[in-house]
Amino acid sequence: MDREWFRGQVVFLTGGTGNLGSCLLYKLAIQLPTAKIFVLVRGSVQRAIEAWEQSIPEQVEEIIATCKIQFFLGDMTQPNLGLSPENISRLQNETTVVMNAAGDIALSRDLAETIPVNCTSHLTLASLLDSFTQLQRFLHISTTYVSSFLPNGVVKEQIYPLYKDPAEELGKILITGKSSYTKQFAAPYALAKHLAENLLLGGNHKFPILILRPCLISPAIEEPYPLYGSDGAIPVHSFLQILLGDSEHWYLKLEQRLPSHAPCNEIPVDLVARTCLAHVAQGTTGVVHASADLYVSRTIGGFLERMRRYAPEGAAEQVKKAGLHHGDVTAPEFYSMIQQFARDWKIECTRSAHLKHVAGPLGLDLGNHDPEIFFKLRIERLAKSILPKLESATVANNKVYPNIS
Numbered sequence: 001m002d003r004e005w006f007r008g009q010v011v012f013l014t015g016g017t018g019n020l021g022s023c024l025l026y027k028l029a030i031q032l033p034t035a036k037i038f039v040l041v042r043g044s045v046q047r048a049i050e051a052w053e054q055s056i057p058e059q060v061e062e063i064i065a066t067c068k069i070q071f072f073l074g075d076m077t078q079p080n081l082g083l084s085p086e087n088i089s090r091l092q093n094e095t096t097v098v099m100n101a102a103g104d105i106a107l108s109r110d111l112a113e114t115i116p117v118n119c120t121s122h123l124t125l126a127s128l129l130d131s132f133t134q135l136q137r138f139l140h141i142s143t144t145y146v147s148s149f150l151p152n153g154v155v156k157e158q159i160y161p162l163y164k165d166p167a168e169e170l171g172k173i174l175i176t177g178k179s180s181y182t183k184q185f186a187a188p189y190a191l192a193k194h195l196a197e198n199l200l201l202g203g204n205h206k207f208p209i210l211i212l213r214p215c216l217i218s219p220a221i222e223e224p225y226p227l228y229g230s231d232g233a234i235p236v237h238s239f240l241q242i243l244l245g246d247s248e249h250w251y252l253k254l255e256q257r258l259p260s261h262a263p264c265n266e267i268p269v270d271l272v273a274r275t276c277l278a279h280v281a282q283g284t285t286g287v288v289h290a291s292a293d294l295y296v297s298r299t300i301g302g303f304l305e306r307m308r309r310y311a312p313e314g315a316a317e318q319v320k321k322a323g324l325h326h327g328d329v330t331a332p333e334f335y336s337m338i339q340q341f342a343r344d345w346k347i348e349c350t351r352s353a354h355l356k357h358v359a360g361p362l363g364l365d366l367g368n369h370d371p372e373i374f375f376k377l378r379i380e381r382l383a384k385s386i387l388p389k390l391e392s393a394t395v396a397n398n399k400v401y402p403n404i405s
């Protein structure tokens with residue numbers, strides 16, 4: 001796969017402070033011969049650097065030292081993405097590639113809350129891009145959950161239409177905040193992203209569009225470093241924290257309550273980034289999946305069995321005593337969502353199968369990587385981040401309810 005394609009390219013990256021975006025940024029800045037990377041950041045440059053100091057502490061200096069990074073203050077939900085007129089004109093004249101990895105992955109948002117960031121902001125970006133004079137590629141990050149209304153079976157790399165007129169459907173949502181289709185999706189987030197895909201591809205834009213749909217993202221195997229990834233953007237880690245937080249639904253009950261035969265569709269974040277970059281270099285258009293087929297396919301049961309095998313001694317007992325609370329999604333709500341939507345989907349990844357034979361920063365040939373050893377290390381790291389929270393939750397519970405343990 002041709003990393004040379006990136007020589008001299010000027011990339012505009014959104015979501016560059018996020019989990020996937022920071023991995024893309026690392027690869028674009030360090031591994032590929034790009035000329036410049038314009039990064040859209042919210043709030044301030046300081047805020048972006050602080051986010052990277054947390055997530056990629058050992059890489060941030062190296063990235064900045066490339067002198068490729070330039071910051072553009074903005075907000076995806078504002079008109080013209082909140083960019084200043086000078087910055088818009090700079091982007092219009094210089095950008096050759098746009099990678100759109102901004103989004104709000106919270107499943108708890110209602111439709112009215114999620115539409116601005118996960119749908120209309122992407123349409124604002126696309127109409128701005130029609131005025132970019134050098135643009136060659138546009139990559140938009142979506143999710144395999146846009147197809148979560150489908151029954152069990154094969155999910156192809158295509159849009160499955162649902163409503164007669166997506167623009168009319170969005171118009172209704174913008175007025176009422178509601179849609180009759182919401183319940184068919186795993187979360188309002190997925191409906192917002194389904195609408196965005198439809199409206200982007202049907203928008204008659206002047207530039208080619210690549211939509212990349214990752215499944216659930218898991219920690220990196222290699223880049224920017226092994227096990228990179230914030231728990232908040234790794235759904236399985238967030239889900240586990242939600243479930244561990246409820247004494248009625250904790251760890252040992254997981255296997256009885258979850259459909260163990262259903263696929264646990266996860267892919268490491270760096271393999272998603274490699275798939276994105278390879279298809280950008282290739283000039284692919286339309287929909288591409290990045291799902292477990294490109295790494296290792298496991299079932300929910302297989303995942304839980306390994307989790308129990310590799311969890312440190314005493315972890316289950318500690319979970320039992322604690323009562324963590326996580327965000328605003330409760331364990332019963334989560335169980336009902338997963339029972340309804342952990343379907344037997346076979347998410348096709350045929351458009352990227354050739355990448356399994358390609359090594360290097362744009363390939364999915366994993367060389368000596370051992371998924372089993374890696375999984376063990378992942379569970380050990382996860383336990384390290386969860387167990388101290390459980391310990392303090394147990395102490396707090398014992399203060400409030402001295403007899404609870």
Ligand SMILES: NC(=O)c1ccc[n+]([C@@H]2O[C@H](COP(=O)([O-])OP(=O)(O)OC[C@H]3O[C@@H](n4cnc5c(N)ncnc54)[C@H](OP(=O)(O)O)[C@@H]3O)[C@@H](O)[C@H]2O)c1
Nearest residue numbers: 015016017018019020042075076102103143214216217233
């Ligand atoms: N995580 C997964 O398992 C998963 C699975 C499938 C698809 N995806 C998709 O992958 C993409 C990246 O997600 P992620 O996992 O990297 O999530 P993340 O870590 O939460 O990152 C989200 C990024 O979007 C930015 N952002 C949010 N709202 C914004 C706004 N109004 N204006 C400008 N930037 C904004 C955030 O900036 P701040 O730093 O300013 O907050 C951050 O850089 C999303 O499109 C998501 O839907 C994720």
